[in-house]
Amino acid sequence: MADKCTIVVFSGDIDKVFAAFTLATTAASMGMETEMFFTFWGLNILRKPKRFSGRNLLQKMMNLMNRGGAEHLPLSKFNLLGLGPAFMKIMMKQSRVPTIPEMLDLAKQLKVKILACTTTFSFMGYKEQDFLEGSIDKFVGAAYFLGEAKDAKVSYFI
């Protein structure tokens, strides 16, 4: 059986997400069976860049602030109302570093399994059509993830 690597992507900050994808794509490249479990803000990476989602008023207000889309992720430090991530994206482009959407494509190409948290999905009021088509392999809960992580030699929480 191949070695396994499991990564919880809790954060939706561009810098942390970049680190998560760097490790995931490298693990898959090293022949490891790799799974990423997107939960909380991490689910934003898989969301379509829509302004409006949510079922009730609070969810709608929250999602208005918590905009979806891998192109709209904040920076964990020096966010400065979007100035920080804008600078960071230019710097990453100058260094020919892949964007987060490109990293997601690469991960899919390398057969990294993309898991999404059902609890976040429900309390944020998301619908399946709020997510990028074909991006999510499986909607799961904590028990499924822990079952996978238990067999993994390498497991991260980012």
Next chain:
Amino acid sequence: MKADLTLDTFGLLCPMPIVKTALKVKEMQVGQTLEVLATDAGIKEDMPAWCKSTGNEFLGLDEQNGEYRVYIRKLK
């Protein structure tokens, strides 16, 4: 050193040289050799580690003015 195939990753940063190597090696035949061109210094340690964990052979590395030429052989 002469290799069957060459992969140019000049200017690319980690993890791209290793990811591109893995994708390239997947298309190669067992026994074929690959030359990877890189400028990311991480390749010096990363490529032997990649070979070790994937069971491929690390043949050697040349470094000149910040340019690396790494040679590997596909074993499986």
